[in-house]
Amino acid sequence: MRVKLILVALLAVAALVSGCGKKAQPVPIPQPPPPVASNTPPPAPPPLTQPPRNVTEDLPVPAQPIADDAIGNKPLDDLNRDSPLKPAFFPLDGDDLDDVAKAAVSANADLMRKYGTWVVTIEGHCDERGTAEYNLALGERRALAVKTYLVSLGISPDRLRTVSYGKEFPFDPGHTEDAWEKNRRAQFVITSK
Amino acid sequence: MIKHLSSRLGPARWKLFVAVAALTGVTVTARQQPPAAPAGQTPQQPSEVELVITAGGGSVPHYAVPDFIALNPEAADLAKSLAQVLWDDLAYEREFDMIPRDIYSSIPAARTADQIPFDSWRELNVDGVVFGTVQKTGKDIKVQIRLYNARSRRQVFGSEYSGTDQFPRNFAHSAADDIHKQQRNLRGVARSKLAFISDRERQRVRGTGQQNRESKEVWIADYDGANQRRITLTNELNAGPSWSPDGRAIAYSSWRKVPTGGGIDVYVSRIFQGILENPTKGRSESNMQPVFSPDGTRIAFASNRSDNNNEIWVMNVDGSGLRRLTNHPAADVVPTWSPNGASIAFVSDRTGTPQIYTMSSTDGTGFQKITSESYADRPSWSINNEIAFAARTGPGYDIKVYNNATGETRQLTYGEGSNESPAYSPNGRHIAFMSTRRGGSQIFTMTRDGRDVRQVTTSGSNVTPAWSN
Numbered sequence: 001m002r003v004k005l006i007l008v009a010l011l012a013v014a015a016l017v018s019g020c021g022k023k024a025q026p027v028p029i030p031q032p033p034p035p036v037a038s039n040t041p042p043p044a045p046p047p048l049t050q051p052p053r054n055v056t057e058d059l060p061v062p063a064q065p066i067a068d069d070a071i072g073n074k075p076l077d078d079l080n081r082d083s084p085l086k087p088a089f090f091p092l093d094g095d096d097l098d099d100v101a102k103a104a105v106s107a108n109a110d111l112m113r114k115y116g117t118w119v120v121t122i123e124g125h126c127d128e129r130g131t132a133e134y135n136l137a138l139g140e141r142r143a144l145a146v147k148t149y150l151v152s153l154g155i156s157p158d159r160l161r162t163v164s165y166g167k168e169f170p171f172d173p174g175h176t177e178d179a180w181e182k183n184r185r186a187q188f189v190i191t192s193k
Numbered sequence: 194m195i196k197h198l199s200s201r202l203g204p205a206r207w208k209l210f211v212a213v214a215a216l217t218g219v220t221v222t223a224r225q226q227p228p229a230a231p232a233g234q235t236p237q238q239p240s241e242v243e244l245v246i247t248a249g250g251g252s253v254p255h256y257a258v259p260d261f262i263a264l265n266p267e268a269a270d271l272a273k274s275l276a277q278v279l280w281d282d283l284a285y286e287r288e289f290d291m292i293p294r295d296i297y298s299s300i301p302a303a304r305t306a307d308q309i310p311f312d313s314w315r316e317l318n319v320d321g322v323v324f325g326t327v328q329k330t331g332k333d334i335k336v337q338i339r340l341y342n343a344r345s346r347r348q349v350f351g352s353e354y355s356g357t358d359q360f361p362r363n364f365a366h367s368a369a370d371d372i373h374k375q376q377r378n379l380r381g382v383a384r385s386k387l388a389f390i391s392d393r394e395r396q397r398v399r400g401t402g403q404q405n406r407e408s409k410e411v412w413i414a415d416y417d418g419a420n421q422r423r424i425t426l427t428n429e430l431n432a433g434p435s436w437s438p439d440g441r442a443i444a445y446s447s448w449r450k451v452p453t454g455g456g457i458d459v460y461v462s463r464i465f466q467g468i469l470e471n472p473t474k475g476r477s478e479s480n481m482q483p484v485f486s487p488d489g490t491r492i493a494f495a496s497n498r499s500d501n502n503n504e505i506w507v508m509n510v511d512g513s514g515l516r517r518l519t520n521h522p523a524a525d526v527v528p529t530w531s532p533n534g535a536s537i538a539f540v541s542d543r544t545g546t547p548q549i550y551t552m553s554s555t556d557g558t559g560f561q562k563i564t565s566e567s568y569a570d571r572p573s574w575s576i577n578n579e580i581a582f583a584a585r586t587g588p589g590y591d592i593k594v595y596n597n598a599t600g601e602t603r604q605l606t607y608g609e610g611s612n613e614s615p616a617y618s619p620n621g622r623h624i625a626f627m628s629t630r631r632g633g634s635q636i637f638t639m640t641r642d643g644r645d646v647r648q649v650t651t652s653g654s655n656v657t658p659a660w661s662n
Contacts, residue, residue: 080402093546093568121402121451131570131583131590131613132627132657133433134540134547136446136457136481137495137503137524144501161477162501163451168430169406189402191454 072115076193084111085120085188087171088146089181093130095141097149101186105146108188109153115193121161122146123187127180128167139164146186161191244349245376246321246342248290254320256289257343259297261325261336262304268329275336275365276325281417282369282383286622287640288376292317306339306348314343321349321376325368332357338368340376350375362419380620386661387616387625388413388424388434388443389636393653396428400452406430411445411462416618416638416660418649424464432457435484436661441465443659444483444492450475459483459494461510472512479503482527485510486534486554493518493528493537493554505539507554518557530554531574538563538572538580549582549595563595564602571614571657575621575641581605583613583626592626594641605643614657617641625649625658 071084085108088101097105112118124143126135143162151157171187172179248254258280261272277294284291296317303309306324314322322343328335334357340350352371354364366383373381389412396408411424411434425431430448437443444461451457458475461483462468473480478498485492492510495503499517503524508515519525523543530537537554540547549564549572568585575581578597583590584604589611595602606612610630617624618638625638628646636649636658649658 076401081404083402119454121454123402129588131568133482133527133614134524134542134568134570136432137526137540137542137547140479140497140503141524161454161456163448163456164479165430165448166432168409168432187402191401191452 071111072193076190079193080189083188083190085190087185087187090142090184090186092127092180092184093138095138095145097145102149105149105186106153109150109155112150112155112159117193118190119159119161119192121163121189121191122150123189124162124164125169125171125183125185125187126167127183128170128175129180130167132166132168135166136164139166142184142186243345243347246340246349248320253288253290255292255318256283256321256323257292257297257314257317257319258283258294258323258325259300259302261327262302264326264328265330268327268334271329271334271336271361272325272327275327275361276323278362278365279323279325279338279369282366282381283372285369285383285417286373286377286379286381287645288373288379289321292319306341309341309346311341311343311346319343327364329358332359334358334361334364336364336368338372340372360420362415366415382416382618382620382623382660385416385619386413386436386440387416387418387636387638387649387658388436388661389650389655389658390432390434391423391650391653391655393655394423395653398430399428403452411443412655413443413464414649416649417647418636421650421652424462433482433657433659435659437461437485438487438489438662440661442485444485446481446483456497457481459492461492470511472508472510474512480506484529486530487532488534493530495526495528495539505537505552505557507537518552518554520557527571529572529574532576532578536574538574540570540572549580551580551597563597563600564593566593569593573615573617573624575617576619577621577641579617579621579641581615581617581624583615589629592624592643605639605641616658616660618660619662623660625660627656627658 086104088097088104122143124139126139130138143164147160147162150160170183172182246254258276260276263269263272280291280294283289300313301310309324320343322341324339326337335355337353339348342349350372354367369383370381373379390409391412392407392409398406398408408428409430411431412421413424414421424443427447427449432446434443434445442461442463444459446457447460448457456475456477456479459473459480461470461472480494480496483492483494490510491507493505493507496506497503502522503526504517504519505525505528506517521543523541525539525541527540528537535554536551538549538551541550546568547570548562549569551561551563553559566584569582571583573581580595580597581592584593587608590613591604591606592612592615593602593604610628612626612628614627615624622641623638624641625636627634628637634654634656636655637646638649639646
């Protein structure tokens with residue numbers, strides 16, 4: 001477009017000059033170059049006096065919401081009410097971690113690595129079929145078994161506490177095999193974050 | 194006619210009464226009645242034989258306890274109720290055949306001792322009859338209890354008890370213990386108490402992660418379940434109360450430090466002073482299941498303070514002089530003292546299942562396994578050198594007793610619900626225990642041979658009894 005305007009301006013100047021020439025003695029005057037064809041490169045512009053400068057401006061983009069850390073941002077109480085740390089379950093009278101229990105503890109270890117400031121209390125619980133007194137020892141051992149496994153997975157023992165609750169606080173107050181299975185557990189409580 | 198009784202209230206006995214009065218929170222004092230020797234007759238000491246009421250043919254003497262006499266209108270209710278309490282107390286030890294009170298209506302009431310219709314009592318085959326009077330002036334109560342030999346028509350026991358109306362049943366309890374002592378040389382349990390754990394108040398436990406958990410507090414009650422009172426106010430989980438031998442302190446395990454990163458810890462509550470002590474001063478480790486030594490100077494308990502593994506430890510009551518008695522990678526828990534304090538029975542799962550063991554209380558030597566059950570827990574060691582425990586007998590547990598002298602074991606309950614946590618009475622004649630036999634978990638007592646089962650608690654869930662001196 002700019003090239004065309006220049007051409008038009010040049011042609012106008014040429015016409016004006018030739019018209020004047022009709023009254024005076026025709027003197028051969030230098031002719032302007034003939035109109036160039038569209039495929040003819042334009043004359044080179046005067047050299048730039050300033051170095052090139054990029055003035056591109058980025059398009060404004062609406063802000064994305066910050067990725068919501070649904071776990072990390074919860075208050076402690078809410079966190080523990082619906083804990084991301086899942087319990088590990090135990091066999092009757094036993095404190096061995098089977099593969100399912102190990103997987104649960106391992107998933108908890110992943111979360112504890114992600115949230116490296118969490119301090120966690122591992123609660124050892126029993127079903128009602130043991131006696132109140134000895135169950136405190138059994139619950140202690142279950143909590144300790146989980147702690148030992150977490151430490152083997154690289155979680156610092158400084159971040160882990162254990163406490164036995166014996167059979168005092170069942171998940172399920174029922175008296176069925178189903179309830180007992182749920183109650184023989186190590187439960188994880190995040191005590192600080 | 195009132196025979197002259199020698200004063201049995203020597204200095205030692207006086208101290209006992211003061212201690213008991215302090216224990217019960219009631220100023221019960223007692224004195225034998227002054228002699229009322231008939232004129233012209235030299236007072237004489239009756240022999241022990243004359244003082245003890247016997248039945249013909251060597252059978253158990255039959256006793257009657259009619260309503261007491263109200264000396265003023267204010268005392269009318271007490272006169273009835275205290276007679277019933279005394280009857281119950283005397284029936285509890287089964288040393289006397291207690292004639293039911295509802296058949297006394299045919300017997301004319303005696304306003305004074307000289308009106309006691311001995312002929313009528315003899316028609317009911319009564320050997321001993323109680324005559325009691327009650328006077329109540331404002332809060333002050335004065336009770337006189339006399340026991341007559343219905344055959345000889347002689348007073349064989351007479352004592353006066355005075356105090357306030359705060360715990361009026363203690364008047365009858367005191368008389369019952371005195372009568373058992375005098376007639377049977379028996380240490381009664383009428384003034385003893387039970388401590389146990391109850392969830393009846395259902396307070397929310399504090400701390401994060403504790404939602405839907407309800408508090409369990411230490412409660413006490415008279416031996417017969419009367420006067421149930423809460424001792425702890427923690428809104429926390431508490432467990433395993435144990436009495437000091439003077440009945441003035443209760444040690445127990447509490448979870449109160451857990452919300453702030455601590456472990457289970459041992460507390461001692463001086464229940465009549467409102468003083469709470471924490472001798473173990475635990476941090477993150479667990480200290481639990483405290484039991485006072487019979488002389489009251491030491492406490493045995495279970496702790497995982499070394500190697501994260503529960504062992505039996507002993508300390509002085511103030512927490513000093515800590516000493517470990519067991520050293521085994523298995524769990525060693527639930528200690529209890531022998532009556533002479535020289536030994537400790539406890540639970541260990543070193544064979545793979547929990548069993549009862551005994552050892553020296555000074556250094557853990559003399560180690561001995563005394564049970565071969567599929568599962569045994571909670572030993573209690575009686576003054577008769579018997580060790581009661583809970584044994585798994587099926588889906589639940591039953592109370593069994595190991596005789597330390599003969600090495601024999603006998604069973605006291607037979608599958609009526611689950612029966613756990615036995616605790617001997619101070620005289621070794623009764624056992625308090627937890628049973629599910631009537632639904633829920635409740636405290637019961639029974640005789641040492643498993644008879645006369647009585648329910649002590651009804652409200653909420655009640656477990657792990659301990660019996661005071």
